[in-house]
Amino acid sequence: GFRATAPTGGSPSTTFQAWVETAPSVISVAPASGSGSTQAFTFTASSPSGYADISELQLPFNTTLSAADGCYMRYRGNALYLTDNSGTNWLGGFAPGSAGTASNSYCSISGTGASVSGTGTQLSVTVPVTFQSVFAGAKNEYAIAYDNDAMNSAWQQVGTWTVPGTAVGPNFSLATPQDTHSVISGVVDG
Secondary structure, X not given: OEEEEOOOOOOOOOOOEEEEOOOOEEEEEEOOOOEOOEXXXXXXXXXXXXXXXXXXXXXXXXXXXXXXXOEEEEEEOOEEEEEXXXXXXXXXXXXXXXXXXXXXXXXXXXXXXXXXXXXXXXEEEEEEEEEOHHXXXXXXXEEEEEEOOOOEOOOEEEEEEEEOOOOOOOEXXXXXXXXXXXXXXXXXXO
């Protein structure tokens, strides 16, 4: 945002003071790539106004930037949240370092092992995530940061993560009426 104020006084003036407020930026996620069912991820954002000016981080893991059917986390007000399967409701709301947990069908997050640290312009939030095997496959790590002036960093893809497990797809089996003992079955990779 941009704010300008004219000095108070009896005569108009062409001088003014201006403050240019710069939006926060998402710097990184660590690890930025890899694979595994359980991992603590550290998201770091920066604000020129100082780390305390960062009001919220949203951190989805999904194949596309979608809140539904994914692992979509939020840090706000010193609390961690996770969306439900539909992506419409926030679950949780527990402090990093607490015993709180939140789960949907795709992942769970934990307050145990979570932490927040701020220094200078940078805020880092560490969240332990456990992915469910139904979420198997390559996922993108996204992030956005908001500041107290409601400015944001815009969405960025900050990494990729592969969730191990069996790929889920349509299961089918075919049986011929003549020989019910020879059943052909398989998994279609979707």
